[in-house]
Amino acid sequence: MKFSRFFSFAGSALLAGFFAGCGRDDRPVLHVYNWSDYIADGLIAQFEEAFGCRVVYDTFESNEALYAKLQAGAAGYDVIFPSSYYVSLMAEQGMLQRLNHANMPHLKHVDPAVLAAVSLDKEMTFSVPYMTGTTGIAYRKDRVPDFEASWRVYGRSDLAGRMTFLDDMREVLGAALKTLGHSLNSTDPAEVNAAADLVIEWKRNIARFETVGYKAGIASGEFWVVQGYNGDVQMVIEDNEDEDIVYALPEEGFAIWEDTMAIPAGAPNVELAEQFINWMHSPEVAAANIEFNYYHCPNTAAYALISDEVREDEMVFVPAETLARGEQIRDLGEHLSLYNRAWDRVKSAH
Amino acid sequence: MKLSRMPLLVSLLVLIFFYLPMGMLVLQSFNQARFGGDWTGFSFRWYSELWARRDIHEATWNTLRIAMTATAISMVLGSVAAWCLHRYSSRLQQLHRSLVYAPLVIPDILMGISLLLLFVHLNVPLSFNTIIVAHITFCVSYVALVLLGRLQDFDESMIEAARDLGAGWGTILRRILLPLLGPGLAAGGLLAFTLSIDDFVITFLLAGPGDTTLPIKIFSMMRRSSPQIINALSVIFMSVTFAIVILSQRLIRPKP
Numbered sequence: 001m002k003f004s005r006f007f008s009f010a011g012s013a014l015l016a017g018f019f020a021g022c023g024r025d026d027r028p029v030l031h032v033y034n035w036s037d038y039i040a041d042g043l044i045a046q047f048e049e050a051f052g053c054r055v056v057y058d059t060f061e062s063n064e065a066l067y068a069k070l071q072a073g074a075a076g077y078d079v080i081f082p083s084s085y086y087v088s089l090m091a092e093q094g095m096l097q098r099l100n101h102a103n104m105p106h107l108k109h110v111d112p113a114v115l116a117a118v119s120l121d122k123e124m125t126f127s128v129p130y131m132t133g134t135t136g137i138a139y140r141k142d143r144v145p146d147f148e149a150s151w152r153v154y155g156r157s158d159l160a161g162r163m164t165f166l167d168d169m170r171e172v173l174g175a176a177l178k179t180l181g182h183s184l185n186s187t188d189p190a191e192v193n194a195a196a197d198l199v200i201e202w203k204r205n206i207a208r209f210e211t212v213g214y215k216a217g218i219a220s221g222e223f224w225v226v227q228g229y230n231g232d233v234q235m236v237i238e239d240n241e242d243e244d245i246v247y248a249l250p251e252e253g254f255a256i257w258e259d260t261m262a263i264p265a266g267a268p269n270v271e272l273a274e275q276f277i278n279w280m281h282s283p284e285v286a287a288a289n290i291e292f293n294y295y296h297c298p299n300t301a302a303y304a305l306i307s308d309e310v311r312e313d314e315m316v317f318v319p320a321e322t323l324a325r326g327e328q329i330r331d332l333g334e335h336l337s338l339y340n341r342a343w344d345r346v347k348s349a350h
Numbered sequence: 351m352k353l354s355r356m357p358l359l360v361s362l363l364v365l366i367f368f369y370l371p372m373g374m375l376v377l378q379s380f381n382q383a384r385f386g387g388d389w390t391g392f393s394f395r396w397y398s399e400l401w402a403r404r405d406i407h408e409a410t411w412n413t414l415r416i417a418m419t420a421t422a423i424s425m426v427l428g429s430v431a432a433w434c435l436h437r438y439s440s441r442l443q444q445l446h447r448s449l450v451y452a453p454l455v456i457p458d459i460l461m462g463i464s465l466l467l468l469f470v471h472l473n474v475p476l477s478f479n480t481i482i483v484a485h486i487t488f489c490v491s492y493v494a495l496v497l498l499g500r501l502q503d504f505d506e507s508m509i510e511a512a513r514d515l516g517a518g519w520g521t522i523l524r525r526i527l528l529p530l531l532g533p534g535l536a537a538g539g540l541l542a543f544t545l546s547i548d549d550f551v552i553t554f555l556l557a558g559p560g561d562t563t564l565p566i567k568i569f570s571m572m573r574r575s576s577p578q579i580i581n582a583l584s585v586i587f588m589s590v591t592f593a594i595v596i597l598s599q600r601l602i603r604p605k606p
Binding site: 060219239240 | 383384385388405466470475476554555558559560561562567569570571572573574575577
């Protein structure tokens, strides 16, 4: 009978579910919580072998998700990868451990120039830099031959429907604040509101706010001007061998961001977590990650190990004088609601 | 009289609206281009990349384990609940009925947060088991509901007849209840299974380290991964879900 077969299926499924947990090995376990596709292929397996451990590797898609997860009491992660502006917030709330540099000798490779210019946690008290990058504009030079490196391009009505912004409050309002000559961490209500007005004006010309699909859009020529992250854009260029896509950092200024490695309070295996962070800054590993991500891992010993092509690429290694135009995104603290209100106004405007 | 073409037109439009996006997804998963968009050639590249992704395999295995365990347990609990609701109609059962219905209308986020608060408050570490408990809470309702519908056509006099002829409860269960209610139970179980596989919100809130399920994995891949791997995965997922739905419909259909 049909149903009896179904029951034996359900029964064995139940048993499989219960017993699948058995037969585990007793190697120590490291729990890593990282952005998806942010570490070179095969490195995790190498680490497991070198340190005789098992790595449980989970991924998140936004700082908000990471924060919510930890805040809700998901204790159990040993190494997390928050962006630097979230580190300050999390450290303030006692969610991170102070790092013991004596156990991480490779930290001597961390590039002091990047620590000075980009990092928010300059002493590496709670976090170690993993990757830094920029948010700029990618455009198709075959479609927009007269492009000028300025956020003002979003005011051009002849490009209407061919441009996108990231669907990210800080990035978009930040671009407008920079255009008006303010800090992208401004807490002056008048400045933030003026920025929102400017974005509302620009909104008429953009196709949509797009964080995921802009890569496909610019590759296919559906979009001509997109706001995006340097590593993402570079991946599009490499993959399509497309000479027509160009990445530009606007003259008014742009956002510099940094993702870091940190150990959350209550991490079960701090010793292994320290070994992992240390190992991630060993020169070969850092070099592999730079080449995989097309982002800048600030590790001076790794620079010699990467190909000339990547090292001389100004998209990855932004020259100091260009970088000086950039500004780090910082935690807004109590002023966050000011931005939230401005962003709501932008999103609901027609 | 000329028949109106409107119904045909409307159904066609609705079908296109429903299935065109899925068709596009299937098509794109065979596109060689990394970010989709323009067609650059037919390729199984994304399926082979998917094959090589250990993390996705683990997430799939996690999802199936959770779904199978939650389904099996909620089939037992759900059928007992349905039987009680059908047999008795006291005040208590009225309350029972609304409790069984409640998870169908409570938003996922509310259910997830309340369970999370409960577990954190009780100092229960988040793990596989917390996810399974959460999935059972909503799966039970679906199983019970499907089975209740089935019980409405059920002729109680058969049980009385069987008892008159000296059958014990064991025999009645084996020879009468299971054969008649089995298909409904199986259909409810399959419904629960698909719901458990799909769930994102509740699972996200209740997952501990290492308990990444497929929906969580896919969501985290949106930002940085190639959408094409996700497309390939979705096609496989869709095929499995369709197969399960078709199977469950065949089980629901009364035997000729």
